[in-house]
Every structure is written in structure tokens, then in C-alpha cells.
Amino acid sequence: MLSHSIKEMIFYKVRYLLILFILFFIASLVFIINGLANGLSMDNASSIKKMNAESFFLDKDSENRIDRSKLTMGEISEDDFSANMQPLGISMTSMGIEKSDKDIEVTLMAINSASFLEPIAKEGKGLSNKKVNEVVLDDSLKQEGIKLGQKLRDEKSGVWLEVIGFTSNQTFSHTPVAFITFDTWKEINLEPFYSAIVVQNSSDSMEDISNKVNDGGWIEKEFVVKGIPGYEAEQNSLFMMLAFLIVIAVFVLGAFFYIMTIQKTNQFGILKAIGAKTAYLCKSTLLQVMILTMISLIAAVGFTWAIFLVLPEDIPFLFDPIQIAKFSGIIAIVSIFGSLLSTFNIIQADPIQAMGRVE
């Protein structure tokens, strides 16, 4: 059966190549949009997504938006914090660069140094609890010409911060993150506050916080990420594109397979007349669809990988094998589903058609 199916595809190269290309381009588009969605998601929210945290305690009025959440510092004592539970301060601000007219938009994140919230400094050194007015920046700011030792001025407070290190992939709402200690945080904010209490692994002490602070609640990281300004709108529109692409794929492939089997109805009739069973014909058609799908999916994965390699670095794109495998599965199911429409024609093909027909 396999050789029979393949021989047919080789003989009618053009029509099968057309389907192959349609499948290939749809699959590639799905993979590329998925890569962009992942890339944008990382570019938008990598600081929270990569945070080794499980739940966040936010102010109830914040509507899951960590940048709006304000917890009064007085209500929680330093003793409540542990290696597993840490405070986090977030505020979005603009900063002036020393000896430059340029302003940069950053998100300040206040953390305790040496806590699980502190990112690894890839260049320079990390923050120290003993020193104030130091900052560790996301290395995307190097493209703005910022170097180690340079000073940045917080526009709101006028406080000068010295760049002592760079870390990588730390963004919040598409802005680079600037990490500072809580001592610096207190210098900058006249009324310092915690944006969130972050817990690494769920523990009983989460209830203590809930009891102490009335107007707040624990939410999981996933929801904090969704609450980042612009995150959901961005992801939803990309997701909608993906959903539409897959729906389009069902119809395009369905129509294509349908037309092809209509063309072959007479052929099916003849094969039935010389003894082929309906099940055999359905199986061989399905086999062809599976071969086509396999080839085009493998080609599309390769193509997406190539795109990933050649895209310039400032275009956010992430090649996620697990998600690509998932979408491959969906596309495979979709194309088999599309071809099932045509099995109806195979069942209906009448062997009597072989009789009495002059070419």
C-alpha cells in the first residue's frame, strides 16, 4: 500500500507538491508567529517570567497589576521575610544619562541583595546591602551606550545611581529593568512601599502575611505576568492570528483534498471494480496525507529554525521546541481531519463507473 501511495504522489507531482507547499507555508507561518509571540512575551515580561517564584502577594485594589500594587511597609516587619519569602518594589521611571541628553525608560526593581530575587550579574558585580545608590542594569541598555561606572539620574527624585553591573534578559513591560537595593529604594521614594511579597515555594508563612495585611491577596505568577501592562493584549492578538491560521488551514486543506478526491472518483470506481476495498482506498488516501504532513512539518520546522538563526537580535523571536511540537500535532490533526471529508467520496464511488465509458 505504501509503495502504491508513493507512486501515485510521484506520478502526480504537481498537485501533491501544491498541497505540500500550502501545508509547509501554513505550518511555517504558525511556527513563526508562535516564535514571535514567545519572543515578545519574553521581551515584555522576562523579569517576572524568569523569576524563581511561585506566588505574589499583591494589594487587592491593584487588579493583579504588580506595577499598581502598593503595600504599606509598616504593616509587614522585616522579620516576616526569609530565604523563601522576599519583598519586591517596582516602579517605572525615566532616567537621565550622565554627560548625555538622552533619557531612558526603565523599570526599577527593589530587592534585597543575595536573595532569590537577585539576578546573576554577568558583568561587573552584584548589589550589596551595605552600599546605596548602586544599580545593576539589563544589558540591553548597553546599546544605549551605557557603561560600567557611569551614573544615571532618576528624573523624579533627582538621585544619582552608579552602574555597577549588567545582567541579561530582565525586562518588564518592554522596558529594561534596573535593580536596586531597598536602601536605595528608600532614597528614591519619599514614601517607600512594597509592590509585592514574593514566595519561592508555597509555605505556611503565606497565611501570616494574609492575616497581617487585610487588603491584599496571593496570586500565582502566571496571573502576575498576564497583569503586566500590554502583555495580554499583545499575546491575545497573536494568539488570535494563530487560531485563525489553523481554522483557515482546515478549510484550505479540506477543500484541496475534497477537489482531489472528486477528481479521483472515477479512479476509485475502477479500483473498486477490480477488487479494491473501500477501507483500502481510505487507508491509502490517509497514508498520503500523513506522508505530506510529515514532510511539510519537518521542512517547516527546519525553515523556522533557519529564520530564527538569521533574524537580527533586536527582533524578539524564541524557538520553543515543546510549543512547536504541540502546534505540529494540531496541524497534523487538522490535515487528517481535512482529508476525512473526502473519505465520504471514496465510500460513495461506485464500481459500476468502470463500465461503459469511452475515453
Add this chain to the structure above:
Amino acid sequence: MQSQYPLSLKSVTKMYEDGDKTAIILKDLSFNIKNGEMIAIIGPSGSGKSTFLSIAGALLTPDDGEVIVNGVTINNCNESDKANVRLNQIGYIFQTSNLVPYLNVEENLFFVLKMAKQWSVASKEFCHLLLEKVGLLNRAKHYPYQLSGGEKQRAAIARAFVNHPEIILADEPTASLDSSRSLAVMELISNMVKQYNKAAIIVTHDEQILPLCDRIFTMKDGNLVEKEREFI
């Protein structure tokens, strides 16, 4: 004894709904054929020759009566069993060759064997023997579109014999050929039917092939009437 005939029809009736009227195509038709016998069926078009052949070949189900192939009544078989009967017991030769276009000549023969799960070295050799008999061995690797009408029909004849069927059914096998070629094709069918001791029914318009047949029937009023030899 039913089983002495490879094919026998008993009181077969077939009707068609034509608007509010019912047209009776075959009426209480009974018919037997022996091995080694070649029978021609002639008659005007629309007289039911092709319907008769379709019923004999398990392509159509009669409204009444019995169709017995090698002692087995096939009226009540399901589609899959009928497909098996067509595959293993009947060899068809159609008006047009109806070769599978994307398989070459020998693959068209192999394909039938593979479907019947009779694929072996011996059966492959038999394919080549058949192709030699129909004079197409040198064309075994050609695709149908590369063959002439007569060659295609000869390939179809070889295919009809490949599964060792007891019954050969031919529906106007020479309709798409000119007169010199059609005689050659008919001689070929006749020789092979005699050599392999098959039972063959040929539906035809072509008077010149009648001398090759053992018995000749005319389709008249839904029944088969045997013609006397002297009239030909």
C-alpha cells in the same frame, strides 16, 4: 449440480425506476456458463447487456433471483465480500483499458496480486508470462499514457487473467479500437480463455468477432436468446 458451472444466474430480475414508471431491464433471466467456453452477447444498446454483465460481475445487485459464482450465492454479500469476489474470481476487461494511470504496465498487474495478497516470486513470473503472451513484455516498464489504445487493451487483458479468475467478463473490449486491432485483441482473449480454461462472457457490437465465440446470445425483452450458428 450448481458448482459445475463457474457462473450461473437463476431467474434474475433487474428493474430501474424511471420517473414514475418502472423499466424492467432483465426479466426472469437464467444462464449458465462452463469452463473453456466463450460466449458473446449482442443486442441493441439499451437492451440490458451491460446490466447483465454488471450483475454477473458482482457490480450490481439484482432485484430478484440468484447469482452463483463457483457455487456460492453472492446476492446477499456485503460490499467488502463482493470486492473479494471481484478480486479473486472475476477478471474484467472494460471498454477502455481502465489501467491505473500512475502505475506502469507490470505494476498494474502486480497491484492486483498485492491487493489479493498473492504476491510472490512465482506470481511475478506469471505476470511476465502473461505480458509475453499479450506481446507487451518489452513495454512492461511503460506507463499507460505511453501506450497505444491496442497496447493498453492488451495490458488490461493480461491484468484480467493475473489472479487466476474462473470468469472473464468483457464489456465491449474492442469499442475503442479499429477493426484490424479489434480482431487481434479478440483472438488474444479467445486464445487465453481456451488455454487457461476460463469461462468468458463478451458483450459486443462487433459482428466480426462472433466466429471466435462458442455460443452467441441476443438480449431480447430482458432475456437472453441463443442464436443458431447457421444465422451468422
